[in-house]
Amino acid sequence: MSQNVVSNQTPPSKAEQRKVLYQLLGRLPDRQRPITVKQISREETDELIIEKLLLDINGQELVPAYFTLPKKAKGKVPVVLFNHSHFGQYAVGKNEFIKGRPEMQNPPYALALARAGYAGLCLDSWGFGERSGRPELEIFKEMLWKGQVMWGMMVYDNLRALDYLETRPEIDNKRIATMGMSMGSTMAWWLAALDERIKVTVDLNCLTDFQALLEDKGLDRHGIYYYVPDLLNHFTTSQINALIAPRPHLGLAGSLDPLTPLKGLHKIDENLKKVYASEGAPQAWQLKIYPVGHLETAEMRQDILAFLKKWL
Structure with missing residues (x-):
């Protein structure tokens, strides 16, 4: 077939x-x-x-969660669906939201968000926190046998968390954001790509270009949960994130972070700049790269809160 043939396919x-x-x-x-x-x-x-909740949202395993609200909240408030990180520390889970962790700044995000006027919700993901009774690899293998994808089940829980948030009388349903660090970062951009109810997205330290990770021989740097069968035959990282446009999206990364090869970050940034410009929202996409590894700095925290204040 001639290379000059132009496809009319939409x-x-x-x-x-x-x-x-x-x-x-x-x-x-x-x-x-x-x-x-x-x-x-x-x-x-x-x-x-701080409310500690037990949610029946997937019919297979109860989901513990924290819901937080500013003490002096008046009327309906914006909310941040916070996604906890991994770090191989399975007992932590949603406690990261309330108690923080060494790799992140103080105060913990539950309090930082409340001080900024936001409610928050954070679930224990499969295999973490109060759901950490079984090894991650065992959960992954059993799900695989059943035709399930561990990442899919994790995403599903958080999509249903959005459904739950819509039932809360304190929440302004038109002002929902999502954010997270590391595994929670990946969750943030997947959720926003899949669900337009999320109006603002912040991902911290895990905007990983899949192809760049392959070229860097870095697949072992991410947990088994991360890998979705057949994904690369359909989507690049940029293509998933393009589904968020033109909604505001801030990516933050460390130039020394092995989980996000620098070449891949530049590729995503270049692609998303084009997408956001084409959709008339060039200022709504930002990628900020800092000279650090896999952690949150004080500057990152300041930039995140400023982005939420501007867009949420």
């Missing part, structure tokens, strides 16, 4: 691309199944209300 719409991306996530529970929630405890400090 590129797939974002809705069609989202459908394909979601289908790659394996056999998932019904998105319409009822959600039930039990409040385990409620704690108040001078600045913060």
Whole structure:
């Protein structure tokens, strides 16, 4: 066939691309199944209300979570769906949101967000926190046998968390953001790509270009949960993130971070600049690279809160 033949085929719409991306996530529970929630405890400090919840959202395993609210909140408030990181520290999970971790700045994000006027929600992901009874690899293998994808089940829980947030009377449903570090960063951009209810996205230290990671022989740097069957035959990292446009999206990365090869970061940045410009929102995409490794610096924290203040 001549190389000069121009295809008249219409590129797939974002809705069609989202459908394909979601289908790659394996056999998932019904998105319409009822959600039930039990409040385990409620704690108040001078600045913060912390509810510990137990959610039945997937029908297979109960999901512990923290919901937080500024103590002096009046009327409906914006909310941040916070996604915890991995670090091979399975016992931490959602406690990262409330208690922080050494790789992140103080105060922990629950309090930092409350001081900025935001509510927050953070789930224990599969294999973490109060769900850490079984090894990650065992969960992955069992799910694989059942036609499930571990990452898909993790994403599903957080998509249903958005459904739950819409039922909270305190929440302004038109002002929902998502963010996270490391594994939580990847979760943030997947969620925003799949669900337009998320209006602002912040990913910290895991905007990894898949091809650059392959070229860098770096696949072992990410956990087994990260790998979605058949993904590379359909999407690049840039193509998934393009589904977020033109909604505001801040990526933060360390130039010395082995999880995000620098060549790949530049490729994503170049691609998304074009996408956001073509959709009339060139200022809504930002990638900031700092001379650090896999951690959050004080400057990063300042930039994240400023981005949320501007766009959320």
